[in-house]
Amino acid sequence: xxxxxxxxxxxxxxxxxxxxxxxxxxxxxxxxxxxxxxxxxxxxxxxxxxxxxxxxxxxxxxxxxxxxxxxxxxxxxxxxxxxxxxxxxxxxxxxxxxxxxxxxxxxxxxxxxxxxxxxxxxxxxxxxxxxxxxxxxxxxxxxxxxxxxxxxxxxxxxxxxxxxxxxxxxxxxxxxxxxxxxxxxxxxxxxxxxxxxxxx
Amino acid sequence: xxxxxxxxxxxxxxxxxxxxxxxxxxxxxxxxxxxxxxxxxxxxxxxxxxxxxxxxxxxxxxxxxxxxxxxxxxxxxxxxxxxxxxxxxxxxxxxxxxxxxxxxxxxxxxxxxxxxxxxxxxxxxxxxxxxxxxxxxxxxxxxxxxxxxxxxxxxxxxxxxxxxxxxxxxxxxxxxxxxxxxxxxxxxxxxxxxxxxxxx
Numbered sequence: 001x002x003x004x005x006x007x008x009x010x011x012x013x014x015x016x017x018x019x020x021x022x023x024x025x026x027x028x029x030x031x032x033x034x035x036x037x038x039x040x041x042x043x044x045x046x047x048x049x050x051x052x053x054x055x056x057x058x059x060x061x062x063x064x065x066x067x068x069x070x071x072x073x074x075x076x077x078x079x080x081x082x083x084x085x086x087x088x089x090x091x092x093x094x095x096x097x098x099x100x101x102x103x104x105x106x107x108x109x110x111x112x113x114x115x116x117x118x119x120x121x122x123x124x125x126x127x128x129x130x131x132x133x134x135x136x137x138x139x140x141x142x143x144x145x146x147x148x149x150x151x152x153x154x155x156x157x158x159x160x161x162x163x164x165x166x167x168x169x170x171x172x173x174x175x176x177x178x179x180x181x182x183x184x185x186x187x188x189x190x191x192x193x194x195x196x197x198x199x200x
Numbered sequence: 201x202x203x204x205x206x207x208x209x210x211x212x213x214x215x216x217x218x219x220x221x222x223x224x225x226x227x228x229x230x231x232x233x234x235x236x237x238x239x240x241x242x243x244x245x246x247x248x249x250x251x252x253x254x255x256x257x258x259x260x261x262x263x264x265x266x267x268x269x270x271x272x273x274x275x276x277x278x279x280x281x282x283x284x285x286x287x288x289x290x291x292x293x294x295x296x297x298x299x300x301x302x303x304x305x306x307x308x309x310x311x312x313x314x315x316x317x318x319x320x321x322x323x324x325x326x327x328x329x330x331x332x333x334x335x336x337x338x339x340x341x342x343x344x345x346x347x348x349x350x351x352x353x354x355x356x357x358x359x360x361x362x363x364x365x366x367x368x369x370x371x372x373x374x375x376x377x378x379x380x381x382x383x384x385x386x387x388x389x390x391x392x393x394x395x396x397x398x399x400x
Contacts, residue, residue: 170259187386
């Protein structure tokens, strides 16, 4: 059984959103599943000294121009969120709560949260909005809320972020294929070839 | 007459080297010429607060792994230079000296300098090594040396870096097509489509 493609992303990352729309089909082409792993770049940036793209002089302006242009290039809808960047804590906790019960449903929730944020301008740093998005997938509000507040779920998120740091994850999206790391939605062509060939 | 593709690069940038091997053929496909513009990211980074990739914790380690892997992906030879990163001042001055006489020859010099640095491990921050590389293209050592020391050439480099900053250049390679900016060797697929379609 081949290892799943590890897919690390932050819910505030436009490039993570682009990857979330492509990675399952890309992996499936090569008979691979995908292990989705939301992380919190705000914590990881404390180690690397990096900062959210929009806060960097000049490069931030370029990024804000590149987001919608790359979305159109990939054929994906995109609207720059009014509140951006945001904390992915609420969305990530909801994800890991559901992942503990049903990983496939958790992936669908992650995609729905990304689309809510980057297409419908819903602020998913707000727990009530996360509950609302989950509700459209048939998840009961009380259960989602209890899940996000569960101490074990909070600990799971902390442990996943720590594990990602141990593995060298420093940006979003970040893919690990059988130990080989690739950073960025613009590395998906290399991910494709690596899965086809096992390396070069 | 279509505008040339503006191609900004730093002589210490592996991704600039990759682009230098591809951009002329890419532009020619679309009946465009290329205006080569070496810049000094060390100066530009003072504005943006960015740092050379290898100096960034974790991300730097990834970059050092990505350089040869991306080179192989692009089908290009690559050897990580022993002295890296370096100052591109000497190489850039030699470039602009020659560009003032013969832009096509200056492009060939830039390619030869990049290959000397990233394939043959020649430290092109050393003016004597720049002169030696230029010599293999038939340029007289005394003329190259005088060119690098010419006050007008030094001023040209300063002016080009300042102009690049004005245009928003913050990394290498950086392309501007009819005013539209693209950053990174991994945006060459978008550059290709933009030149074909005029935008999307």
